[in-house]
Amino acid sequence: MFESRRPDAIDMTLLTVSRLCAGYGTARVLFDVDLVVGKGELVGLLGRNGMGKTTTLLAIMGGVRPSAGAIRLSGRRIDGLPPHAIARLGVALVPEGRRVFADLTVRENLLVGARPPRDGDEGFGLDDVFALFPRLFERREQRADRLSGGEQQMLAIGRALMTNPALLLLDEATEGLAPLVRKEIWRVIAELAGRGQSLLVVDKDVRALARLAHRFYVLERGRIVFEGTPRALLADRSLLERHLGV
Numbered sequence: 001m002f003e004s005r006r007p008d009a010i011d012m013t014l015l016t017v018s019r020l021c022a023g024y025g026t027a028r029v030l031f032d033v034d035l036v037v038g039k040g041e042l043v044g045l046l047g048r049n050g051m052g053k054t055t056t057l058l059a060i061m062g063g064v065r066p067s068a069g070a071i072r073l074s075g076r077r078i079d080g081l082p083p084h085a086i087a088r089l090g091v092a093l094v095p096e097g098r099r100v101f102a103d104l105t106v107r108e109n110l111l112v113g114a115r116p117p118r119d120g121d122e123g124f125g126l127d128d129v130f131a132l133f134p135r136l137f138e139r140r141e142q143r144a145d146r147l148s149g150g151e152q153q154m155l156a157i158g159r160a161l162m163t164n165p166a167l168l169l170l171d172e173a174t175e176g177l178a179p180l181v182r183k184e185i186w187r188v189i190a191e192l193a194g195r196g197q198s199l200l201v202v203d204k205d206v207r208a209l210a211r212l213a214h215r216f217y218v219l220e221r222g223r224i225v226f227e228g229t230p231r232a233l234l235a236d237r238s239l240l241e242r243h244l245g246v
């Protein structure tokens, strides 16, 4: 008899967040959040201020402990693990407000925390990050606190890439930057997506993100209120107005 086999969706899924609840102290912020990121997928996470975007990324990274639900990376439970263990398993977060080591040089910042690529992956090394951000190459011997805000953001992304993450989480990577620098960051995000890097990206620039993202989620007061393609998102005027203010 013919044995029916469904395409193995599990194998193509990198991150699975199921019915995630989390908050701070007694304040509940996330309610039953379901979210997946496939291998090689760029997923956008949107929502107005204070809706829980950063909290979602922190929960995935282990910085906020879920009160309920599950988070899986390639099928393996990671919720409850400390951030360094989750980093070792292949998740990297570029947090809001670009954190770099002020008194280290650009090169030192990149080398601290560098990890070899995962099996079979090409991987990122110093030269790859410098190729991606020529500006960082020019400033490689500068202390990080002498860099402009945009250069610090590039360095923060470069540092995350040096850990060769299976999944890269970006929290408002283009916020507060000059238009040319933002363009540079978007170019790099596009290049990463082109290389098959899996990404979960939080950004206020819905239109720039819509050009690159495969799928979107929208959060409203800690609940997912939309999941769909950029086309579906941009076609929904009332969704854009209500939840994104665009």
Ligand SMILES: Nc1ncnc2c1ncn2[C@@H]1O[C@H](COP(=O)(O)OP(=O)(O)OP(=O)(O)O)[C@@H](O)[C@H]1O
Pocket: 024, 027, 029, 047, 048, 049, 050, 051, 052, 053, 054, 055, 056
């Ligand atoms: N450390 C904290 N302690 C207590 N409450 C917090 C903390 N961080 C965030 N919150 C609250 O959790 C809710 C969600 O915040 P979160 O930072 O996840 O939102 P966000 O969607 O990332 O917003 P923004 O667009 O402003 O970055 C908000 O009500 C916020 O005030």
Ligand SMILES: [Mg+2]
Pocket: 053, 054, 055, 096, 171
């Ligand atoms: Mg935030």
